[in-house]
Amino acid sequence: MAELTSVLKSSSSDEEILFALRQGAGIAQAVASTITDWSFSGAVSGQYRADLSVNDAVLGAFSGFGCGVLSEESGATGVVPTSPSELGEGLVIVVDPIDGSTNASRGIPWYATALCAVDQHGPRVAVVAQLCAPHVEYVAIRGKGAWRNGLALTAHSERPMAESVIGVSGPPPALRPWWQFRALGSAALDLCLVAEGALDGYLDCDTHGVWDYLASLLICQEAGVHIADAFGRDLCHFGHSERRTPVAARGKENLQALCDLRTASS
Incomplete structure (x- = not known):
């Protein structure tokens, strides 16, 4: 097992970074398992008190690592530049403490913590850890799988769109060229289903913050899935107020079809 150094930076090994992310995910799971109060925080629309509890615990775990953190719930902590290209030797961990909070609040067992370490070249190490049974864990390391x-997750062949099952977030368009769709309520986990081949694609019919999808983006890419923003924007950024429209598919043809469908409905 890798030992964790006191400071994480771009020269840290992949194993050290993964160890840190897994430590954060384990703390998130431990805290989430004790939560009984799923009331709204009142501070931000749609934010639950549980989101803040898990966020505080995860940020506490990362506080000694000397890297920047960009969290959905608390914004930027430490050094978080405008874009990854400005990081130099630094690292930023992008955090979604609970992706799928509403599912959790209703007792629907489909929610996760999503963590992605980013260096100057983009997403480097990612962990998406389900916060409820069966506690599935997805991991990716750039260039390694x-x-x-x-x-190991491996590439699956592309099905014709008419035979595909597509994950969606938000109300799907009236034109639905696929066979079936699923609206499961956690972008991070939904994209991981594309990576493992359970879903054939994913269409964001709304918009998402970078924390919702960045860890899963790396997992998809390393599993051979094609993923892009429907409007051609860079999916890896550090803008807390910025939103993107991630779309994923096993093949380029279906990816383009889903992007065209999304842009036509905007």
């Missing part, structure tokens, strides 16, 4: 519970 992606795994589900330790088993």
Whole structure:
């Protein structure tokens, strides 16, 4: 097992960074398992008190690592530049403490913590850890692969759109060229289903913050899935108020079809 140094930076090994992210995910799971109060915080629309509890615990775990953190719930902590290209030797960990909070508040077992370490070249190491049973863990390391519970994720062949099952977020368009769709309520986990081949694609019919999808973006890419913003924007950024429209598919043809569908409905 890798030992964790006191400071994480771009020269840290992938194993050290993964160790840190897993430590954060484990703390998130431990805190989430004790939460009984799923009331709204009252500070931000749609934010639950539980989001803040898990966020505080995860940021506390990362506080000694000397890297920047960009969290959905608390914004930027430490050095977080405008874009990854400005990081130099630094690292930023992008954090979604609970992706799928509303599912959790209703007892729907489909929510996760999503963590992605970013260096000057983009997403480097990612962990998406389900916060409820069966506690599935997805991991990716740039250039080395992606795994589900330790088993390697590999590329799946592209099905015709008419035979595909597509994950969606938000109301789907009236034109639905796929066979079936699923609206499951956690972008991070939904995209991981594309990476493992359970879904054939993903269409964001709304918009998302970078924390919702960045960890899953790396997992998808390392599993051979094509992923892009429907409007051609860079998906890896550090703008807390910025939103993107991630779309994913097993093949380029279906990716383009889903992007065209999304832009036509905007």
